[in-house]
Amino acid sequence: MVTNKPVEIDELFGDLNPGVDNFNWYVVHTKPRCEKKLAKFSQQYQINYYLPLIDSIRVYKNRKIKFTKPMFPGYVFVKCEPKKKQQLTLTGYVAYWLPVQNQIELINDLQQIYSGRELGVEFIRAEFLDKGTKVEIQKGPFAGLIGYVEDQKNIKEVILQVTLLRQAVSVSAKADQVRVVN
Numbered sequence: 001m002v003t004n005k006p007v008e009i010d011e012l013f014g015d016l017n018p019g020v021d022n023f024n025w026y027v028v029h030t031k032p033r034c035e036k037k038l039a040k041f042s043q044q045y046q047i048n049y050y051l052p053l054i055d056s057i058r059v060y061k062n063r064k065i066k067f068t069k070p071m072f073p074g075y076v077f078v079k080c081e082p083k084k085k086q087q088l089t090l091t092g093y094v095a096y097w098l099p100v101q102n103q104i105e106l107i108n109d110l111q112q113i114y115s116g117r118e119l120g121v122e123f124i125r126a127e128f129l130d131k132g133t134k135v136e137i138q139k140g141p142f143a144g145l146i147g148y149v150e151d152q153k154n155i156k157e158v159i160l161q162v163t164l165l166r167q168a169v170s171v172s173a174k175a176d177q178v179r180v181v182n
Contacts, residue, residue: 007036014048014079016111018103022081023048025106027098027164034093035070041091048079052113054123054169071123072167077110100164109162116145116160116171126159126170135178142171146181 030038042049052071057064100106132148147158157170
């Protein structure tokens with residue numbers, strides 16, 4: 001029986017700071033199931049990337065297998081110069097590049113997700129909110145995270161969004177743990 005060894009990679013290689021000089025943030029839409037492969041290639045060639053991961057558990061007969069999978073399937077966030085962008089395209093893992101109009105907004109979104117992962121947050125995929133109230137978690141293990149809630153009166157979860165992708169993840173929170181941010 002042939003088995004494939006999973007690709008083990010770091011979520012972040014480099015930093016989540018704005019690009020300087022010729023370096024910009026890009027969103028790479030990868031070919032199916034190529035996110036980790038592209039990240040591994042990026043690391044080998046010293047290209048800054050961020051690939052948010054979530055834990056997943058599969059049960060096979062009588063054993064549990066824990067592994068990580070991309071939080072946003074099909075997407076890797078890369079900071080590089082145009083020459084490196086071309087190098088990544090030649091790998092065969094890239095389907096296309098999404099232009100990033102607002103670099104600061106993307107970085108802020110990614111920093112919130114990275115901070116949550118560092119705090120050990122168990123993210124759950126959620127619907128992107130077109131309209132919501134911006135809040136900051138003040139108490140509990142997730143203090144400092146900034147996200148959105150759909151209804152201020154009935155808070156069960158805070159949603160962290162990546163606006164460019166129109167995708168989101170959520171974390172459980174109670175009304176007494178959050179405050180509205182302008």
